[in-house]
Amino acid sequence: MQPLRELNVSRAQAVVPEAARLNERFAQAPADEILRAALSALPGRIALVSSFGADSAVLLHLLAQIDRDVPVLMLETQMLFAETLQYQRDLSAHLGLRDVRLLVPDPDVPDDLHRRDTKACCQLRKVAPLECALAEFDGSITGRKRFQTGQRTQMPLFEADHAGRLRVNPLASWSAQDLSDHLRAHDLPRHPLVAQGYPSIGCAPCTQPAFGEDARAGRWADESREECGIHFAPDGRIIRRKAG
């Protein structure tokens, strides 16, 4: 049996040039075309990862217009707002999504771990379950945007993740206004906490309202973190940016 590390390197060697080719070809393409290209590149072997957060309806709506059977992975950290879980059910029904999978952590993760060690908590409640779920796929689709955090400003449309899977970011170039326009144009249901001042919605203990601040403000409000650790560099490093 081939060692995992060698397998990942081998897969990355094939994916990196393919991602570069796709980036060149789809540099100016609209998001739905990028999404179609991703689904065509890995039929049945790619999943969309969604938080069912503040603007998740945009990418999920684009997906639903193309293929409602594509697996949608949601990290159900067991620490989410009740409103998020209800929104997941409502939005999935509204869009007709037929394969939404809730990823739950090991039940032995302590309930109060976030109070003692947020990085360990995110590792056990987010990183590990997502890694486990993605093991059966060769690619993932995310809703990340370049404007969200400093580390995302250079984010490509197509890239290799740490395991050599193809990762696709169809909304990379979208602005906050583009998202707002799409939500309004298609009359998509909004996460109920947006109206209460939450611009970015994660786990309840680590999210606060953030009126007038940036798109990721309110997440880990008492720390300088912007990322939860589920985004990796191609060499396997977990990318976490400390605010300057």
Ligand code: SF4
């Ligand atoms: S966001 Fe907070 S509660 Fe959620 S997994 Fe990370 S540390 Fe834990």
